[in-house]
Amino acid sequence: MADAPAVIRTAVRVEGTVQGVGFRPFVYSLATGLGLTGVVGNDVDGVFVEVEGSPPSVRLFLRRLETDAPALARIERVTVTRLPPQGAETFAITASTAGGRRTTLVAADAATCADCLRELRDPADRRFGYPFVNCTNCGPRFTIVRDVPYDRPFTTMAGFGMCEQCAAEYRDPSDRRYHAQPVCCPACGPRLVLLGAAGNAPACGSPLDAAAALLREGRIVAIKGLGGYHLAADAACEPAVAALRARKHREDKPFAVLAASLRQARSLSTLDRAAADLLTSRARPIVLLPRLSGARVAASVAPGNRELGIMLPYTPLHHLLAAAVAAPIVLTSGNTSDEPIAYQDGDALSRLGPIADALLTHDRAIHIRTDDSVARTFRGRPMVLRRSRGYVPEPIVVPGEFRRHVLACGAELKNTFCLAKDKHAFVSHHIGDLENAETLVSFREGIGHFRKLFDIDPEVVAYDLHPEYLSTKYALDLDDVDLVAVQHHHAHIAACLADNGWPGRGGDRVIGVAFDGTGFGTDGTIWGGEFLIADYAGFERAGHFAPVAMPGGAAAIREPWRMAAAYLDAAGTGPAGTGPACLDADLLGGVRDRNARRWPAVVAMARRRVNAPLTSSAGRLFDAVASLLGVRDTVSYEGQAAIELEQLADPGETGSYAAGVEPGLCRPSAPFVVRGADLVRAVVDDLAAGVPRPVIAARFHNGVAGVTEAGCRLLRERHGLTTVALSGGVFQNMLLLHQVVGRLQARGFTVLVHSRVPCNDGGISLGQAVVAAAREFVPAARG
Numbered sequence: 183m184a185d186a187p188a189v190i191r192t193a194v195r196v197e198g199t200v201q202g203v204g205f206r207p208f209v210y211s212l213a214t215g216l217g218l219t220g221v222v223g224n225d226v227d228g229v230f231v232e233v234e235g236s237p238p239s240v241r242l243f244l245r246r247l248e249t250d251a252p253a254l255a256r257i258e259r260v261t262v263t264r265l266p267p268q269g270a271e272t273f274a275i276t277a278s279t280a281g282g283r284r285t286t287l288v289a290a291d292a293a294t295c296a297d298c299l300r301e302l303r304d305p306a307d308r309r310f311g312y313p314f315v316n317c318t319n320c321g322p323r324f325t326i327v328r329d330v331p332y333d334r335p336f337t338t339m340a341g342f343g344m345c346e347q348c349a350a351e352y353r354d355p356s357d358r359r360y361h362a363q364p365v366c367c368p369a370c371g372p373r374l375v376l377l378g379a380a381g382n383a384p385a386c387g388s389p390l391d392a393a394a395a396l397l398r399e400g401r402i403v404a405i406k407g408l409g410g411y412h413l414a415a416d417a418a419c420e421p422a423v424a425a426l427r428a429r430k431h432r433e434d435k436p437f438a439v440l441a442a443s444l445r446q447a448r449s450l451s452t453l454d455r456a457a458a459d460l461l462t463s464r465a466r467p468i469v470l471l472p473r474l475s476g477a478r479v480a481a482s483v484a485p486g487n488r489e490l491g492i493m494l495p496y497t498p499l500h501h502l503l504a505a506a507v508a509a510p511i512v513l514t515s516g517n518t519s520d521e522p523i524a525y526q527d528g529d530a531l532s533r534l535g536p537i538a539d540a541l542l543t544h545d546r547a548i549h550i551r552t553d554d555s556v557a558r559t560f561r562g563r564p565m566v567l568r569r570s571r572g573y574v575p576e577p578i579v580v581p582g583e584f585r586r587h588v589l590a591c592g593a594e595l596k597n598t599f600c601l602a603k604d605k606h607a608f609v610s611h612h613i614g615d616l617e618n619a620e621t622l623v624s625f626r627e628g629i630g631h632f633r634k635l636f637d638i639d640p641e642v643v644a645y646d647l648h649p650e651y652l653s654t655k656y657a658l659d660l661d662d663v664d665l666v667a668v669q670h671h672h673a674h675i676a677a678c679l680a681d682n683g684w685p686g687r688g689g690d691r692v693i694g695v696a697f698d699g700t701g702f703g704t705d706g707t708i709w710g711g712e713f714l715i716a717d718y719a720g721f722e723r724a725g726h727f728a729p730v731a732m733p734g735g736a737a738a739i740r741e742p743w744r745m746a747a748a749y750l751d752a753a754g755t756g757p758a759g760t761g762p763a764c765l766d767a768d769l770l771g772g773v774r775d776r777n778a779r780r781w782p783a784v785v786a787m788a789r790r791r792v793n794a795p796l797t798s799s800a801g802r803l804f805d806a807v808a809s810l811l812g813v814r815d816t817v818s819y820e821g822q823a824a825i826e827l828e829q830l831a832d833p834g835e836t837g838s839y840a841a842g843v844e845p846g847l848c849r850p851s852a853p854f855v856v857r858g859a860d861l862v863r864a865v866v867d868d869l870a871a872g873v874p875r876p877v878i879a880a881r882f883h884n885g886v887a888g889v890t891e892a893g894c895r896l897l898r899e900r901h902g903l904t905t906v907a908l909s910g911g912v913f914q915n916m917l918l919l920h921q922v923v924g925r926l927q928a929r930g931f932t933v934l935v936h937s938r939v940p941c942n943d944g945g946i947s948l949g950q951a952v953v954a955a956a957r958e959f960v961p962a963a964r965g
Contacts, residue, residue, distance in 0.1 A: 191264070195259075195261040196228050199289050204360070206224065206361060219273050233273075244262065247260065253464070256576065293465070311502065318359060320464070325408050325571070327549065345370035397511060398507060400415075404537070406543040409571045417509065423483055431518050434818050434822060441493070444494070461494050467557040477490065491556065520617060553568065555569055558916070564938075565941075566940055567914060569612065575635065577606035578609060578938060581684065584951075587640050587641050587642070588600075589602075589644070590950035590951035593946040596614070607951050640660075642666060649702075669701070670702055671714060671910070676952050680952045686956065691716060692907045693714070695909070710799025710910070711798045712798065713725030715897065719956040726798040729796035739805075743773050746810050751788055752859040753859040773815065807862065814826050821914075824915065827882075838881055840864070842857040883921065890925075891922070891925040895929060911941065
């Protein structure tokens with residue numbers, strides 16, 4: 183038998199998020215520590231390595247390459263190939279190469295690491311108090327990268343020449359700042375400046391100390407963060423928060439609060455282990471948490487809400503500012519209502535000058551606008567509600583593969599787009615509502631940026647059925663692509679399946695429950711209370727809430743009392759033709775009186791189907807009940823009435839309303855229909871009986887959970903399916919979600935819920951992408 187070789191050489195290809203995360207110095211230290219020689223470098227595919235040495239040392243290297251990888255690295259695949267030994271004497275890190283087809287991944291922005299925080303707080307360190315301290319384990323990534331490979335010349339740090347000390351760290355493979363592209367210090371890096379609302383720099387010492395003083399005085403300060411500007415105010419100062427709300431034209435939607443530490447966060451909210459882990463994760467999202475009754479925050483921070491959106495500092499600047507103010511700070515997007523967040527300095531001064539008393543800014547450019555992410559926990563798991571800074575552009579790895587390059591254009595509200603190839607779906611940062619020119623520009627620019635970063639040239643473009651969505655119109659204007667139209671609620675369920683890694687083999691169908699506000703149905707009506715039998719490739723509508731008129735169309739979304747009128751009429755009319763016979767106006771909480779002038783016309787509109795499209799929407803049913811209970815007749819942001827109805831509900835109430843479920847009338851397999859008006863009738867009866875409104879709200883929620891369970895059980899009987907996927911914005915309602923999941927699991931169902939992508943329309947683009955990949959690509963007809 184031949185003797186084992188004394189020396190072997192092995193080529194290693196590492197794919198995944200392995201650039202800009204300290205992977206090459208990690209490999210260097212690992213290899214040299216094991217006495218190996220060879221080379222490591224970056225290219226468009228990721229990291230390439232060649233190691234040479236004794237077989238046991240090479241085997242240990244390959245094992246520790248994956249087990250000991252840097253915290254920010256995400257290894258997806260390691261490929262090993264044997265090479266002939268070359269007799270190398272050293273181990274070296276080579277320069278990056280940029281040519282060829284790109285498959286490397288770009289890391290998301292990461293919160294400041296513990297090592298950098300120690301330097302930030304150490305008076306003896308040369309980076310003491312420097313608001314741009316970073317290393318290979320933390321700092322800006324996606325928001326500053328212009329191109330790949332991720333090297334300094336391709337970032338917005340290109341214009342900052344390194345001083346000798348920073349350059350020495352950057353070149354030293356044993357230093358944690360080796361090839362940290364944003365590396366800098368006070369001598370060579372970006373600098374803070376405090377500007378007045380008119381753009382002048384006031385005479386002062388430290389810009390940060392001056393900004394903190396303004397906040398303590400009850401003033402409003404715009405602050406340049408990682409992905410855009412924030413507007414800040416003292417969270418405990420009611421005049422300051424009320425002024426911010428008035429100037430920003432944000433009437434009711436809650437503000438996020440920056441807490442300096444977990445300890446400060448615990449003074450504001452109830453925190454379990456899962457929530458603490460999410461708050462302190464490297465993504466640092468805003469986390470929705472139960473509000474403590476004695477929390478010292480102004481009433482205007484989150485009016486009428488039992489929760490607070492809390493975040494911890496994720497940049498050195500945030501850490502320094504929070505420490506200087508020594509109190510929780512409102513930190514909300516730098517914009518006025520419905521506008522994109524400001525991220526370019528001139529635009530910020532123009533748009534935020536009328537809102538803020540001063541701007542704390544700096545000279546490091548933001549390349550891509552990125553809002554804060556928003557999340558919560560559900561049964562110990564993260565549940566992302568807005569996926570943006572800290573998560574994007576890390577891909578969703580799908581169970582199969584995209585055989586062709588795909589662009590999915592997403593929905594109209596909470597828009598994201600998705601570009602996909604191979605096994606990766608790159609869901610974009612939060613774009614927002616495609617309702618104005620600037621947001622549409624962000625949508626177009628974002629697609630262009632992702633195409634360049636990930637070398638994706640779309641061959642297939644997926645879009646929503648709604649002909650008036652701007653995302654749909656964008657798709658239909660593209661040339662030389664195959665078009666795939668995807669029904670809105672099918673996309674919701676497909677997104678939930680992809681989020682959960684559902685295998686998608688032939689015949690692997692699920693019961694999909696998609697509850698949301700609106701979505702264009704295949705029959706031309708507005709869907710939103712749907713029970714589907716679905717897989718990635720297709721679906722059938724197996725059940726739905728009974729359609730009710732939406733008087734005034736979109737006006738019924740802005741004015742929930744219109745849905746109350748329509749549902750009252752559907753629930754059974756009295757002699758006056760304006761509501762159930764058993765109910766007088768006093769028992770409606772004043773909804774009819776409050777809208778008396780327009781009430782008869784709206785009821786007539788609903789009956790005649792004049793500007794009153796039919797909808798099966800669960801969201802509109804929640805709106806109707808919210809108005810009936812005097813919660814909200816008009817809304818200032820999407821979903822407000824339903825959110826406040828959830829807040830009203832008594833969580834200890836176990837009573838429930840019933841609603842009829844009518845089986846298909848034409849054939850056994852026809853869609854069943856849930857009589858939502860039965861729930862409204864039960865609400866009305868309890869109002870007449872004087873039942874407290876919190877109890878009624880809870881019984882309504884429990885009733886919706888009950889009919890959801892009933893619908894799923896009926897479909898299990900018909901189709902033999904035992905897995906249920908829940909999606910759509912209505913399932914952001916925690917009271918409902920806990921009830922539905924608990925009931926279904928108790929009945930033996932496996933229940934899939936969202937975690938990594940939003941259940942709301944922010945997840946639609948992922949669903950569209952995987953549906954397009956699963957179908958035969960037959961070009962759609964152009965409008």
